[in-house]
Amino acid sequence: MAVDVAQLVEQAREGRPRAVARLISLVEGASPQLREVMAALAPHTGNAYVVGLTGSPGVGKSTSTSALVSAYRAQGKRVGVLAVDPSSPFSGGALLGDRIRMSDHASDPGVYIRSMATRGHLGGLAWSAPQAIRVLDAAGCDVVLVETVGVGQSEVEIASQADTSVVLLAPGMGDGIQAAKAGILEIGDVYVVNKADRDGADATVRELNHMLGLGESRGPGDWRPTIVKTVASRGEGVGEVVEALEKHRAWMEERGVLDERRLRRAATEVETIAVTALRERIADLHGDRRLGALAEQIVAGTLDPYAAADQLVAGVTES
Structure with missing residues (x-):
């Protein structure tokens, strides 16, 4: 059944969650009205700061995402979250575990959380994620956090979809070896060593620093990825992560890198x-x-x- 796209977009712009949900459903379902939806959204996009979060399973991505939501809300910013879950092999739907872990924000009108299924798409993102990001951008979100399924050799696509990419690691999980193997040293703008209250956190930071140094081919003024230690479950270090993100954003804006990334994203x-x-x-x-x-x-x-x-x-x- 056809929907009134103009009315839906207007309601989404007013921050009505049902309208945002309906628009994203039209995106996910590849609705015949998708072209009309994108045309209506286009004039209202280009304002949201898109942050991608990825990392191996078990490093605390959802907890970290929830902590970042709290930090940005404390600044008065509207936040959208796309939690891209592995698809259910039975229904093709998302497992929704991320949304359960972020239930603290469910009643906050300044936060919109949506789980999306990858539906078997390699790269760690649902194929419809770029359009869903555009919906949240047009709906007035200042920040859009995109949390992807666990990083792997073919799952580094978040780097091409986000303004800033955050790679999460945790001590004692063999992440150093995984980092070298998966190529995540090329995609991270900010590295977060979560669960830093565990033994081996400092060693993980040292190893990361060493590996980033080995892979360096940066000139003067180039961005040097920041490494931050956190205990996301207690909110420790989250302020430093936000500070690192803002520094990276300022660096990109100053040098025109942000525009370049967004142009490349649009072309892709x-x-x-x-x-x-x-x-x-x-x-x-x-x-x-x-x-x-x-x-x-x-x-x-x-x-x-x-x-x-x-x-x-x-x-x-x-x-």
């Missing part, structure tokens, strides 16, 4: 939408006479696969 989003549309049109050709004819020529040796692909793309884009 356009490319993804275009490639998805092309893929859908090509998928519609299965069993089509044109595809069959190209396959016959390849088998006969009269056409190579690249030339066939060029013909297929030309046919799809011209039709």
Whole structure:
């Protein structure tokens, strides 16, 4: 059933949670009205500071996210949270564990929390996350926190979706080895060693410093990732994390890096939408006479696969 998009956007701009939820549902469901939704949101976007949080399972991402929400709310800022959960293998839905852990903020009208399922998407983010971020931005959130599923070799996509990327680690979890293996030393702007009341916290910080030093190819004035120790469950060190985030934001704004990141993000989003549309049109050709004819020529040796692909793309884009 069609919805009144203009009215929904107006209600979302007023901070009504139901309207925000409905808009994100339209995004997740790839609604036929999605283009209309994005067109209506466009004039109201570009104001939110997007912070991505990632790290291995068990480092306290949800607890840290909740503590950051409290810190930003203490500053009077409206906060949106996208908690991207692993998909349920049965229903395809998110497990919602993050939302349960952030229930302290459920009654706060200045906080909007949404769990999204990855639905098998590699990269640690749901495919619809960029559009959902745009909804929260247009709805007046000053800060959008995007918490992703555990980091791994193919799950560093948050770096391309956030203004600032936060990588969380914890002592005694083998995170140093994981950091080297997963390449997270390239994506972090701020590193947080959580559960710093455990043995080995200082050693983890030293190891991180050492590894960041080994991988350094920074010039004068380049950003040197900050390392902060926290005990998120007690709120310790969270103020220092916010301070580090604000310093990184100021550094990016001063040097034009923030605009560059946002331009790159927009370009990637356009490319993804275009490639998805092309893929859908090509998928519609299965069993089509044109595809069959190209396959016959390849088998006969009269056409190579690249030339066939060029013909297929030309046919799809011209039709």
